[in-house]
Structures are given as C-alpha cells and as structure tokens.
Amino acid sequence: MPNETDASLARRTVRARAARVSALLLGGLFVGFLLLVVVFTEYRRAIDWVDHTHEVISAVGELQSTLSDTESGQRGYLLLPDPVHLAAYEEGRERSRRLLDSIGMLTADNPVQQDKVKALRALTADRLDQIAGVLRQATSEGLEQALATIREGKGAGTMAAIRRLTATMRAEEDLLLARRSRHATILEVLTIAYGVVFATVTGCLCFSTVRRMERDYQAERAEGEALAATLQENRILLDEVNHRVKNSLQIVASLLRTQAMRHRSDEVRQELLDSSSRVLAIAEVHRRLYGKGAVYDTVELTDLIRSIAENAVPPTGGAEPAMTLAADTPLPAPVDTAVPVAMIVNELLTNSYKHAFPDGRRGRVTVEMAVAGNEVRIDVADDGIGLPAGVASGGGGFGLNTARNLARQLRGRLEIERLTPGTRFLLTFPMKPRAPTQA
C-alpha cells in the first residue's frame, strides 16, 4: 500500500507541475494569438491601402476620359447642332465635378497630391468654361466664330496641361502602389508563416497534453484496479478468518461438550458443560460482529441477551425462559461491554437451571432488561428453591464469582436477592449507548 500511495503522490506532484507549465504555455499561446490577430489586421490594412491607390488611379483616369468625352460633345455639336451633344457636355461637366471631389477625398492623406488636385480642379474648370464658351459662340455667333476660337489653341493647351498633371498624379500613385503592394506581400507572408507556426505549436501542445492526460488516466486506472484487487483480497481473507474463528469456537465448545458427556464424574461433567456454555456465549457475541450488515465493534444487546437466554435452556427439557425486553429501540453496545454481559447473563441463567429446579421441579426463569438514563439493568430471576444464605451474601462457586468480577469490570454491580420463592440477580452498569457505525 505505501508504494501505491507514494506513486499517487509523485503523480500528483508531476501533475501540478505540468498544470503550471500548461498554464504558462496557454498564456503564451494567448499572447501569440493576439500577435497573430495584430499581424493579420495590419495585412488587411495594407490590402485596403492598395485598393485605395487603385481607386485614385482609376478616378484620375476616369476624369481624363470624361473631359475627352466632353470635348467630343463639343465637336459633335459644332458638326451637327443637336441638343443631344449639349447633354453630353452637361453630363460630362457634372461627372467631372464629382470625380474631382472624389479624388480630393481619396488623396486627403497626401499633401503633394492635394496640391495637384487643387491645380487640376482649376484647370478642369477652365477647360469646361472654354468648352461652354465655344458652344455659346456657336449658338449665338455662328459656327465660324466658334471654330476660330478653337483654332486659337487655348483649349488644347489647357487639355495638355490637364494631361501632364494627371500623368504626374498617376506616376505618384504608381509609386505608392508599388510600395504598398510590397508591404502587403510581406505582411501576407508573415501572416501565413506565423499562422503555420502558431497552429503547429498549438497542435503539438494539444497532442502532448492529451497524451499526458491519457497516460495519467491509464496509470490512475491501473492503480485503482490494483487497489480494488487488494481490497477484494482483504475481504476474502477477512471472510476466511471469520469462518475459521467460528469453526474454532464450535470445535472448542463441541470438544468440551464431548469430553463432558464421556466423563464418569457428574461434577466434572457439569464443569465441562458449563465451560462449553461459556464458549458459546462468547461465540454469540462474535457471530454478531462479522457478517452481512454487522458492525465490527458494536453489538445489539437486546438480541444478544435473547439468544443467550434461549441457549442457556438445557436442550432436553427444563423450564422455558420468559423474557421481558427493554424499550423497542435497540441498545447497541461496544464489544468490550457485550462480552462481559453475555458471560454474566449466561452464568446467571445456567446457575438457575442447574440449582433452582432439582429433582425435576418445574419453574420459571425470567430475564428483564431496562434502560434508565445511561444505566442498564438486567434482572434474572427464578422461582426455584433459592440460594443458600452464604452464597447470596458473597460466597458462591467459580461461575458466580466470575459474574461478580465481570460486573466490576463493567463498573457496575451484581446484587443477589433471596425471594420467596427463588432468587433474583440484578446486574446494573453504566453505559453510553453508541450509535451503530456504518459497516
């Protein structure tokens, strides 16, 4: 048993240490997870910046395209004065304004681009005004006048300036795009690598934890099975010992009885029968200590005394005992009280049966037991021929003297009263009734 306890203790120590390490590792994993989240978030932001740059490039391109469409509208109107071409101009104007606002918002973080947007806004406004002027001239002054204004080249110059400006803006955005794309790629690789490492470490940790728990569980199970086997062995051993004791007590009682029945001397025969009876009285106590539902250190006195009283009656006749019991509740007593009580009651009863009814005289033996507070009173009385005076006042044979000594052992007393007719033995002793312990 000490080996198994030591193993359990060692395992508990290891388990506690492993729990601390696991807690640290879990903490580390948690921090690692937070870092992974941060890296991933940065990666997402980098991707957003790349998309943002594409949007700026696209908006700038679209502005240029819109202005070209507006110029086409102007040309179309000059070729064929159809209000449809004017609508194209109006639409282009409106779209240009929105695109400039959009580009302004998108490049709000870039002061260099912001200056260019301001210039672009001015140039765009100029170009649109120029186109509007030409269209008005074509309507009011005629086509030739409008064409003459176009030939002046102001509009072409403004458009060229717009193209140069949008080209520098696009170049700036292209640089930004390249830088941001690189940044996003690095973060992507970092995220993937970190994710793989994190997953690997987590997986390894989980695997080793599960394996350790499995090993622990198997060890505990094995120990539990070993303990259960030991317990079962002990139970079998206890049953065997109990059986041996019962058999041995039966052998001793039987041997004394056999010897008694073969002895020629009546006196010796009676002594041997008395001894056999005493052994059986002790055996009654033993029978109640072990077995189904028994408690190893407590005996119920009422039932014990009933058995002692019945067994004390000679097997081939004699007065039948009349027994009055104590209150309904059982009276559990410790074994070191039960044995002397069994011996005393057995002595008193066999005494009555031996001496109170000579020559076939019939009579009655009564046994009463009562409890008052913590004092137990056992009253054995017969209506036989009574004890000689000397015996009642302190004399008597081996049995009666044994009973007196056992009463003293119980810290009680044995009183003898001569009745008319018969004798009364009153045993009183203090006892604190014990609550039965669980079997």
Place this chain on the structure above:
Amino acid sequence: MKILIIEDEFLIAEGVSLTLQSAGHAVTGIAEDLPTALALAGREKPDMAFVDIKLANGSNGLDVARELKAMGIPCVFATGNPPSKTQAGGVGLGYIAKPFSPRVLVQTAAFVAGILSPCAPSAAAPNGFVAL
C-alpha cells in the same frame, strides 16, 4: 429420527453426534466428503442430514445436499458460511449458523421431524434456524 452427519471437523461432528444421541436420535454415521456421504446415505437410509458446506477433499456441501435430496433425504446446513437462497437453489430446508448451541441443534432436529412425520409433534422453527 435417523440422522446422518456430514462434517469434516471430527471434534464438531462428534459433539453434534453426542448431542443428537442424548436427545434420543440415532446417528447413522459421520461423513467428511461427498463419496462417503453418498455411500452412508445409500446404506443407512437416514431420515435427514446435517451438512457442512466446506468439506474435505474439495467436496462441497451444496453438491452433497443436491444428491441427498435426489435420494429423498432432506438436509439442514450446519455451517459457518451460510448460503444464500440463490446459492442453495432449493436443495436444503435451511441452515443453522456456527457456532450453534446444542439447544438450536436439538430443536432443529425436532422441527424437521415435525415436517417429515405427521404423527410426530410439530415444532415451531427454532430461533437460530433460517429457512431457505
């Protein structure tokens, strides 16, 4: 009654025998194992048997009781290891638990006599006898 005793502890068997004889019964023999028990039972035709459970030479009292029941001989177990109803399987009338007093032994014999013979005075099952 004629009673067969099946017990491997000689001192116990002798005590039981003397007690039953002093109560007026005839003891037809003492057997310590199954073969001896069957031989004695076949030859002496007892009215009943007191049977211990743990016997010599690996014999078991339950097997003995089963064989005797088949021969029409009722058994009462006299044992320190009382069998359960399930274990006894209807082969014994009951048991008295060791260590038993002479009174319980004699009263049990009288009780069985009452069961076996309508003419014999019937006796109540004594305290200490447990029916199976």
